[in-house]
Amino acid sequence: MAKHQFQTEANQILNLMIHSLYSNKEIFLRELVSNASDALDKLNMLVLTDEKYKGVTFAPRIDIIADKETKTLTVKDSGIGMNEEDLMNNLGTIAKSGTKAFLENLTGDQKQDSNLIGQFGVGFYASFMVANKVEVITKKAGETQAFLWTSAGDGEFEISKSSRDSHGTTIVMHLNDDEEEFLETHRIESIIKKYSNHIPFAIFMDKEKHIPAVTDDDGKETEPSRTEIENTQINRANALWTISKNEISDDEYKDFYSSIAHSSEEPLTWMHNKAEGAIEYTTLFYIPSKAPMDMYRVDYQTGIKLYINRVFITDDEKELMPTYLRFLRGVIDSKDLPLNVSREILQSNAVMNKIKNASVKKVLSELSKMAKKDPKKYEEFFNEFGNVLKEGLYSDFANREKILELMKFNTLNSDEKVMIEEFVKNVDEDKKEIYYITGKASLSMLKASPALEKFKSRGIDVLVLNEEVDTIIFPMVTEYKEYKLISVADAKFEESEDEKKEQEEVAKSFEGLAKEFKDALGDAVKSVETTSDLVDSPVKLKEDKEDPAYMMAQMMKQMGQDTGTPAPAPILQINPKHELLVKLKNSADQNLINDAAHVLLDQAKLFDGIELDDTADFILRLNRIISKAI
Numbered sequence: 001m002a003k004h005q006f007q008t009e010a011n012q013i014l015n016l017m018i019h020s021l022y023s024n025k026e027i028f029l030r031e032l033v034s035n036a037s038d039a040l041d042k043l044n045m046l047v048l049t050d051e052k053y054k055g056v057t058f059a060p061r062i063d064i065i066a067d068k069e070t071k072t073l074t075v076k077d078s079g080i081g082m083n084e085e086d087l088m089n090n091l092g093t094i095a096k097s098g099t100k101a102f103l104e105n106l107t108g109d110q111k112q113d114s115n116l117i118g119q120f121g122v123g124f125y126a127s128f129m130v131a132n133k134v135e136v137i138t139k140k141a142g143e144t145q146a147f148l149w150t151s152a153g154d155g156e157f158e159i160s161k162s163s164r165d166s167h168g169t170t171i172v173m174h175l176n177d178d179e180e181e182f183l184e185t186h187r188i189e190s191i192i193k194k195y196s197n198h199i200p201f202a203i204f205m206d207k208e209k210h211i212p213a214v215t216d217d218d219g220k221e222t223e224p225s226r227t228e229i230e231n232t233q234i235n236r237a238n239a240l241w242t243i244s245k246n247e248i249s250d251d252e253y254k255d256f257y258s259s260i261a262h263s264s265e266e267p268l269t270w271m272h273n274k275a276e277g278a279i280e281y282t283t284l285f286y287i288p289s290k291a292p293m294d295m296y297r298v299d300y301q302t303g304i305k306l307y308i309n310r311v312f313i314t315d316d317e318k319e320l321m322p323t324y325l326r327f328l329r330g331v332i333d334s335k336d337l338p339l340n341v342s343r344e345i346l347q348s349n350a351v352m353n354k355i356k357n358a359s360v361k362k363v364l365s366e367l368s369k370m371a372k373k374d375p376k377k378y379e380e381f382f383n384e385f386g387n388v389l390k391e392g393l394y395s396d397f398a399n400r401e402k403i404l405e406l407m408k409f410n411t412l413n414s415d416e417k418v419m420i421e422e423f424v425k426n427v428d429e430d431k432k433e434i435y436y437i438t439g440k441a442s443l444s445m446l447k448a449s450p451a452l453e454k455f456k457s458r459g460i461d462v463l464v465l466n467e468e469v470d471t472i473i474f475p476m477v478t479e480y481k482e483y484k485l486i487s488v489a490d491a492k493f494e495e496s497e498d499e500k501k502e503q504e505e506v507a508k509s510f511e512g513l514a515k516e517f518k519d520a521l522g523d524a525v526k527s528v529e530t531t532s533d534l535v536d537s538p539v540k541l542k543e544d545k546e547d548p549a550y551m552m553a554q555m556m557k558q559m560g561q562d563t564g565t566p567a568p569a570p571i572l573q574i575n576p577k578h579e580l581l582v583k584l585k586n587s588a589d590q591n592l593i594n595d596a597a598h599v600l601l602d603q604a605k606l607f608d609g610i611e612l613d614d615t616a617d618f619i620l621r622l623n624r625i626i627s628k629a630i
């Protein structure tokens with residue numbers, strides 16, 4: 001008998017289970033049954049596709065055995081089973097993916113953590129919530145040696161040789177004294193009905209059956225009533241997605257979600273679709289109510305299971321759906337794919353691609369319906385998954401317009417987020433230009449940006465995009481229907497001849513001050529010029545987009561490369577109508593002009609979220625100006 005230590009992460013999960021933070025203990029049965037069902041799925045596929053398993057019989061069943069005398073509860077399956085190496089890896093030494101993310105997210109706060117556990121799906125270790133000792137007797141299909149894995153959940157497990165009639169896995173849980181409720185037939189049956197009614201395989205259990213008394217014609221009892229034990233199927237065992245929509249209740253959909261997503265939270269919504277025609281397939285997609293913890297990790301777990309004619313193929317194929325829909329949970333099942341499909345084939349398979357494209361369209365159109373019919377629910381969805389969906393704007397060119405229509409935008413003139421279809425109603429029908437501003441700043445800060453003043457003064461609304469990803473995504477999104485998307489910095493408004501003339505005159509009268517500013521600031525700015533764009537602010541920065549150095553820096557940024565070379569110096573634009581600049585123009589105090597030039601440049605930088613190179617210098621100059629004013 002060999003003793004082994006649990007891997008640190010596995011041990012942490014185990015400890016959590018034992019000192020159960022989680023109040024919903026009954027889910028241990030859901031987890032074990034779901035593992036049994038997965039093991040049957042795996043064997044089913046191998047028997048159908050792999051020569052090596054030709055001789056193996058696939059007789060799928062799951063048995064639950066409650067023994068009140070030994071206080072044990074057993075879950076047994078005739079699935080793929082495990083050999084010694086599998087046992088070592090799967091039950092102890094290698095934590096399943098997502099474990100790290102899960103553990104990092106724990107807060108120590110019972111209520112919050114219990115929610116997290118509900119989302120994570122603790123798997124096999126959940127058995128230690130109710131048992132003080134767990135034994136796993138298992139034999140891998142096609143192999144001869146069976147093994148016994150035992151642990152009391154105390155940091156160690158043991159593996160030894162054992163025997164088992166045929167392939168499959170038996171999990172024996174020695175229940176804690178206060179968990180005997182899980183030996184009661186009705187309790188077990190209700191848990192199975194709740195979570196595992198629609199796994200594709202039958203679950204059996206011994207049940208007491210009442211046989212009524214037999215009476216003769218005169219009503220005299222010839223045989224008394226009695227109870228018999230009968231091995232009975234306790235779940236419906238019909239893959240839920242194969243049933244027609246109108247025969248499935250909301251509760252059944254929710255329960256099925258709980259079993260495939262290992263989640264105790266209700267899904268936000270689901271979409272069940274049967275496509276008939278050239279390619280036949282069924283999809284059942286769920287949108288969770290909370291974002292999975294690993295959603296922003298590269299090693300996120302996919303939530304879509306692929307079945308081919310009800311035979312499980314994979315749940316680990318990131319190409320099944322685009323990454324920007326990675327929050328989806330559910331099933332794709334099609335008769336029209338070859339059973340022995342490999343990962344490579346799957347990725348380039350024309351049928352799979354058609355299913356994928358049609359499914360994406362379906363999901364997007366369902367989301368669009370939700371946005372219109374149930375805005376409150378859509379808001380919940382968007383708050384959780386909006387930023388992930390947004391990734392589709394650059395990764396899925398074909399559906400860009402639809403994804404854009406699913407976005408909710410902050411805008412300059414609105415306190416509530418609006419959708420683009422609403423937004424364009426107020427766009428100038430002649431110009432057909434949608435303006436946007438991006439920046440890594442708070443919403444209020446960005447809305448107060450000097451760059452928006454020319455829009456404010458003209459009453460034009462602007463999309464205000466203050467998420468970090470927006471600065472990368474939106475420059476790539478150049479149009480929506482017949483509208484152009486234009487960054488506020490590139491927006492041009494027509495001016496009358498008189499206006500132009502007036503501006504030229506103003507610029508001329510400010511030439512002296514502009515030169516003094518440039519002399520004071522040196523290479524920190526490319527040039528200093530007057531602008532008619534500003535109303536309330538004295539200055540703003542402008543990038544010179546024609547500058548080759550600027551274009552180069554942008555290109556490198558888009559390719560995700562930071563070469564460390566500083567961006568080219570910006571142009572400092574000054575507002576000739578602003579009192580401050582008018583006063584400076586008329587001032588002969590060179591020191592004041594010098595300090596003001598620096599302070600105004602720094603002020604413009606701060607507005608654009610740029611860190612100051614020399615904060616001490618900024619403060620020194622500011623203080624000098626203040627003391628002069630007093």
Ligand SMILES: Nc1ncnc2c1ncn2[C@@H]1O[C@H](COP(=O)(O)OP(=O)(O)OP(=O)(O)O)[C@@H](O)[C@H]1O
Nearest residue numbers: 035036039081082090091096121122123124125169
């Ligand atoms: N009844 C079983 N038959 C065969 N293998 C099993 C069985 N139960 C568990 N395993 C193996 O042990 C692994 C770990 O199981 P565990 O329940 O901890 O996580 P999981 O099933 O991989 O993840 P999740 O619970 O999120 O689906 C499984 O992936 C599987 O390989």
